[in-house]
């Protein structure tokens with residue numbers, strides 16, 4: 001790969017405590033994503049997608065191995081420094097969006113800028129620009145509580161983008177979107193990747209898995225990452241109606257969590 005690697009996992013394993021037992025959620029995962037690249041992580045519910053995104057974004061620490069952002073081993077940094085790198089370089093879209101209720105759209109998008117003292121005119125103009133870009137600028141002064149699902153998704157994406165992240169991590173971003181909003185989101189992701197961000201999306205949405213704009217698709221199975229495929233390959237010949245697959249994950253027997 002000639003393009004510059006922005007984010008890299010090297011031999012990442014992650015154990016969690018499960019009652020008195022230890023569970024291995026990620027097993028020796030290695031992955032490098034370059035500037036301008038858009039990759040997808042797929043795999044059944046419970047296979048470790050959200051955990052891997054959390055480790056890539058520095059929200060979770062690997063139990064083994066390391067994560068590098070722009071060549072810096074963030075997983076080795078002290079908490080405060082790691083939080084700072086994460087805030088400046090990583091945009092994260094939570095599966096449940098994690099918007100702050102009772103706050104306006106604008107204030108939600110301003111949150112990542114607060115430590116820079118950017119709740120000022122400059123911060124506001126950046127936040128408004130991010131909301132505008134996603135077509136929800138007109139809702140800036142409204143509380144997030146009253147928005148539709150698709151509008152909330154866009155506000156959350158604006159918040160992930162407002163710092164101009166090097167890495168954009170999105171956890172099942174189309175789960176609550178209808179066809180036209182999903183298409184708009186995919187176009188946004190393409191534009192972001194074209195702008196030089198490394199974009200990593202977890203999804204089992206066939207609309208994403210068959211999208212030719214996706215560069216590589218990795219499958220996680222029980223915490224093990226398989227070599228990449230290209231868009232469309234994993235769906236095989238079976239044609240599945242997209243509208244029933246947005247949420248309904250194929251699941252591993254004995255697993256039911258997403």
Ligand SMILES: Nc1ncnc2c1ncn2[C@@H]1O[C@H](COP(=O)(O)OP(=O)(O)O)[C@@H](O)[C@H]1O
Nearest residue numbers: 016017025044045046047048049050051257258
């Ligand atoms: N902090 C935790 N404590 C216990 N189990 C966890 C924890 N985090 C993740 N897991 C388990 O790890 C597995 C992978 O979870 P997750 O990364 O959310 O998978 P996915 O996003 O692919 O559905 C699940 O079985 C989940 O229950």
Ligand SMILES: [Mg+2]
Nearest residue numbers: 049050095258
């Ligand atoms: Mg998940």
